[in-house]
Amino acid sequence: MPYGFSLDDVAFLRSASGSAAVAGCATLALTDATRIADVAAARRIAGEEHAAAVIETVVLRRKAMSKVDDSEAWLFTGDALQQASATLVARHRASRLTGLDVHDVTCSVGADLVEIARVARRCVGSDLDEVRLAMASHNSAEAGVAPVLVRADALHPASRDTVVVADPARRDSSGRRSWRPADFLPPLDKLVDAYPGRDLAVKCAPGLDRDDMPWADEVELVSLDGQVREACLWRGDIATVSTRATVLRSDGTQWTITDDDPDDIPAAEPGQWIIDPDGAVVRAGLVRHYGARHGLWQLDERIAYLTGDTPPPGVRAFQVLEHGPYNEKTLRALLRKHEIGRLEILIRGLDIDPDALRKRLKLRGSAEASVVLTRIGRSPVAFLCRAART
Incomplete structure (x- = not known):
């Protein structure tokens, strides 16, 4: 259960004594293994009445560092953070x-x-x-x-x-x-x-x-x-x-893209690259608009993957090495041919569990690759790719 701060807690934490107590507890490990010793130390530094509020503040400030800029001296509740x-x-x-x-x-x-x-x-x-x-x-x-x-x-x-x-x-x-x-x-x-x-x-x-x-x-x-x-x-x-x-x-x-942008792109044969648009673009339903902006086209008009010969700058894209109809037997053979031991699996439009598939593929080898599994029309297709940051 998160600690329930009171107005008295906040008043103390805002005071010079409270700031000093938080600073004094900032070096405590606050792990499960050190909990008893840390609580005892906090009680010595902050006093019995305020130790819990001080410990919670130290914990929440640590969590906030990756989320809220310049929050080293901020106050939070767990739910608010x-x-x-x-x-x-x-x-x-x-x-x-x-x-x-x-x-x-x-x-x-x-x-x-x-x-x-x-x-x-x-x-x-x-x-x-x-x-x-x-x-x-x-x-x-x-x-x-x-x-x-x-x-x-x-x-x-x-x-x-x-x-x-x-x-x-x-x-x-x-x-x-x-x-x-x-x-x-x-x-x-x-x-x-x-x-x-x-x-x-x-x-x-x-x-x-x-x-x-x-x-x-x-x-x-x-x-x-x-x-x-x-x-x-x-x-x-x-x-x-x-x-x-x-x-x-x-x-x-x-950058931003809107439904006022052009969206006139075709669905056509795969290009040299597969592009998986940012999730915000996909959820907003602006995949075609994004494709039109960057000279890309769709593999299938109902699937959110895009393809083209030049990927947009600043994205993680997938350079196509080989592609063809998908089934597990042919994919396993393709991965063995390329000695793929580490495989990233991306799936859209097919009902496949990537973790279960990875286990069944029994990967062996020293090379690394990505495979994009999707469908074009009603046909499942596999793209063996090399991921790259453009």
């Missing part, structure tokens, strides 16, 4: 709100709020949880921004003429992850109904069905370093297209 957007994702979303008046109605500990406050004309953050609001106040100060913070229910508007930003909790009352918008906290339909006519941006899980969100003027799928992180639903003047995919990288590069 888990739901917080990665900084690059939050920063991208905030960039679309530059110069506007914005109210984050589920601001939690402020991971999104801080990025909005950096670019918005005016910024308000609200939450029902007093502990999280106190943490958001601390974190905002650490980040050098000063949004207005108020305690308010997201379902009862506390501002006027602002863009409303929300990130409903995607867990039901028992704490289990929920994919039904009606089970969000607050429920998504009630949240939308609470702000009629207002510009609205709602962060959601990427797997939601657009048919369940008829109010959304734009759906944006966002990935970071190849992993699809979220969908953002935009309503009103802040929506500019119907569908968008945004691809972010930790090195600072990013």
